Amino acid sequence: MAATNGLEKFSHLEDKIYRTIELTKTLRQEKEDLARQLASKRGTSGSPHELAAQIDLLLAEREAVRTRVQKVLEALALADPEIAEAIRG
Numbered sequence: 001m002a003a004t005n006g007l008e009k010f011s012h013l014e015d016k017i018y019r020t021i022e023l024t025k026t027l028r029q030e031k032e033d034l035a036r037q038l039a040s041k042r043g044t045s046g047s048p049h050e051l052a053a054q055i056d057l058l059l060a061e062r063e064a065v066r067t068r069v070q071k072v073l074e075a076l077a078l079a080d081p082e083i084a085e086a087i088r089g
Contacts, residue, residue, distance in 0.1 A: 012079075
């Protein structure tokens, strides 16, 4: 019975890790897309105010992503102390 509970916890943790990996891939792709868009905007005659607004938006999105990833890592650390050690590296 305890082994089943342990396997369920591990499976749940494994699912979280895979979802985190997929989120990371998606966010990385979005970042690359935004970088390309920004590069193309820099090539056009966008006003400095527009570019500053886009940069502010990108920085805010980056901070939101950083916060979400930190929360996932904290949840993983709470789920298993061994993972906490691995995260701290």
